[in-house]
Amino acid sequence: MSISTYIDGLFSEWNNAQSPGMIVAVARGDEDLHRGAYGMADLAHAVPMDFRTVTRIASQSKQFTTLLTLMLEQDGLLSLDDDIRDHLDYLPDYGARVTVRHLANNTSGLRDILDMMIIGGTPITAPSSRDLARRTASRSAALNFAPGTELLYSNTNFLFLTEILEKVSGQRFETLLAERLTGPLGMDDTRLMVRDDAILPRLAVHHRRGPDGGWLRAAWGIAIGGEGGLVSSGDDMLRWLRHLARPTVCDPALIARMEAPSATIHGLPSPYGFGLMSAVCAGHRCIGHGGWISGSRSQSLRFPDQDIAISILSNHDDFSPVVLMEKIAAHVLGDRSTRAATRPAALSPGAYRQADGDEIFIIDDGDRQQSLTTGMGSAPLVESPEGRWVPHSSMPPFELSAGKDGTVVTEHFARQRVFRPAGAGAPQTLKDGAAYASATEGLSATLERNGDGWRLRLDSAGDASLLRLEHRDGTLFTAHPAETDPHDQWRFAPWVLPWLFTVRIEPDRLVINSDRTRNLVLDAR
Template sequence: MSVSQRSGSLGSTEAALLDACISEAASPDGPGVAVAVLHKGRPVYQRARGLASLAHRLPLTDRSVVRIASQSKQFTVLMILMLESEGKLSLEDDIRDHFPWLPDWGSRVTLGHLASNTSGIRDILDSMIMAGIPITAPSSRSAAKAIVARQQGLNFEPLTDLLYSNSNFLLLSELIEKVTGKSFNEALEHYITGPLGMSDTQLMVRDDEIRPRLADHHRRGPQGQWLKSAWGIAIGGEGGLVSTLADMIIWQQNLREPKVGTAEMIERMGKPYVTINGVASPYGLGLVNTCHKGAPLVGHGGWIAGSRSESFRNLSEDISIIVLSNHDDFSSFGLARDMLDIVLGRSPGGLLSPEGIASLETRYGFWRSDDGGRVFGLEESGGLPAIVGSMGVSALEEPEVGKFHARGSLPAFVFWLEADGSIRTETFGRSRRYRRVEASRQTGSDPSGTYSSTESGLTASIGNVDGRWSMRVTSPFGTARLSLDACDADMYLARPSETDIHDQWHIAPWVLPWLYSVRIRSDAIVLNSDRGRDVVLTRLP
């Protein structure tokens, strides 16, 4: 029986099922998770399981401070909307009117484009990886802004596509400080956390800062052991906030019945901001629209520096789910939706039909688009078919019979299997065909040479070392040495060098199948990732 059928209470059976559900994401002697279920704004279930400190055996609680990662974006956007209501800016403003140091991209990029992830500006984290900047090494906000300022091209024309980019919210964070004359934390306290009494919700720029009740954050090491996790980059309103379960309950209550901001602002945040090729974008203004087994949800998730988080509200049932953690070895997106299933009296899982599983199992391998630039993989993960891209391995859902997409808030595309053996994808009404890369083609042609791009500031030197292709990428900001593994006759996948078992963590602090693809042309190489498209480096004489 659902929580709504119980007039707002949660039965012992549902509570026991929820307890079992979260136990799969956190053990009593490992890093933990803290979760809550709200009905009509009232908490009906709260649990914290696991440890805030493994060394000192301190339990995780609802007052433990953890990173909330990209959930920060909703706070940033609400402040932008509040500043707009004060007449200090407009979502229609060209960002270059506020920051003349940004390049002229040949298209007008507005604050609304930034807040809705439709600007086309390349993602700063993706750009840092391509530029050879180790995310674990200390770097400043000035360096991050300099990388954005070097981008002479966009992933796409504004409003013609949706691609998640932390650069958008980095710029909005900087704008808040410029317009208010306050630091981000001072503005956050003035506009949101002070009035709401969310005293533990603050911007923590770096992982070496010390805060009261701050939990250690964790990742899995190369032998499966727990290690402390920390990034070196300076993080702003794009993903740098820390909070507690107690504070995030207050925040969800404010999204339901605003005490700061207005109902109209909250509604704008949760509604699609743009229509792309006749299709409403799932990203609103700092909040995302998703659908789980027919239930519409509005919320946001996050993943950063040994933490994952998720929160959303099911408007039809007036149920909110919150998941926070101090480790990243689970899917907060999946856990939150499994919890919703239990609260609604449904069985979790069952996202792929038996027929869908059987058909996908025949298509394992690499798949490349007919236009040549994009690649993904299908493989088994956790006993079920999964899709693989540069951002990681994702479980699959089957929203319609025979149609599939990655299990996440912003899947890159929906796809289906064609009778001729190809795969057809669709994004905003635009389709693309992919064909399987046969094993006989996965040898790779000679990519040796030196390549450069004045636009990105990258130089890449490719050579063969001990029978293996490697690439050294340099930029004004850093250097990275990568291994190149053949994917197709003219395409390689760039991965951290295998000479050091910690290189993966050094360059990108998450486990990635590959950093980006490298397409070999006679005159250039073309780099593509899930968040960066068609970065061209021309072959030097």
């Protein structure tokens, strides 16, 4: 079966006048192997998607930001070893030296800005300024870990990189991007779109699923920059992928630095370089990045050993680009995935809590395979070559295997943690009106009885959230929006998440944890 026939069939469910669309590109060197556009760019006005339709690429923006950083370092305007507070004087004292390098390779320990907005009740979908984003990102003086010791994805890293680029160059980010990269490469469709209220040529309407399963317009209000604000087209992403393979507007050594491991975590090389991540897809070595924002998911990968490039763009977020990319790569390159000689034992379904911490996840039995659910969503579990289970996602948090006595053991950078079944012990007696606060985080919290359950009110600088608490294990709860209408829930996050974060409630303190925020402590008042 030809490549185009296979991909057309794979994307056929979206190729109709009632569905938002997808753009798929496959190339070998300078030869296009497939150029496909499916579904609609604008459902309301019946505008079909085409190869020059412009969509958000979300976190794929980070590779542009880091390349600009390396180019300005080569120009002598900054160093990766600079302390970020030397460039941004509004940042707090973190009690440790955070460098530009730590930002670019996601090892800074800085809390993620989107997490901080969700925790503080700042609506992500409501229009807001870049100054608000800056103030929110710099509000916390605490770090998730000592810089350089862990890999943890954080949009704050690239927000600050954007700010540093503007500071040292004396130019706006979009001007620098156009002068140094997109202009010379002829990428006329690729630019910064700060919010969804912008009007750009050939810009698709971005869509999300509504409560009834129908399509709605998606919204994104917080002003974003090089951390996730770029839009692009199928044509432009092919130009970009070809430039990464054969650089024409920068020193090729800079691309090599982006692709290479840029940190060592617990003795192992990090898969995240500078704005690009190394992985294996269908058994083949690949390098690239994905993106996810309200109303759009995407992924672009290069397979350097075969000089193959594949890009998936969309104007909706109701699919997994990782799963589709794996299928395309397997068809184009052949499936070379390997499995251990002995299949890993199935995991018992249910909720699990970290034996010595507050992390929680759920194992679900599906019709065909098990899945892992965390606060960030769900992903199917597939077998790893090492004989463990791994979430089928762009940046898996860990691998899993069955442990002793009904436990699950996770492994990440050669470190193992034990998770036991959750639900042990009744919740402690909570006090109605109990108050907590953290001066370093700019947060306060109050417990409120609500019938037979409990709610938590969180207040930050000018914003507030009301959350429903669901007991999980002992003193541990998960926090959910108190409102049941999805439109009200979307105030907190552009996606309806399994939970927003965990809350451990003790007599003298309250501790918040999420996938990208660790040990945020509010002391009892």
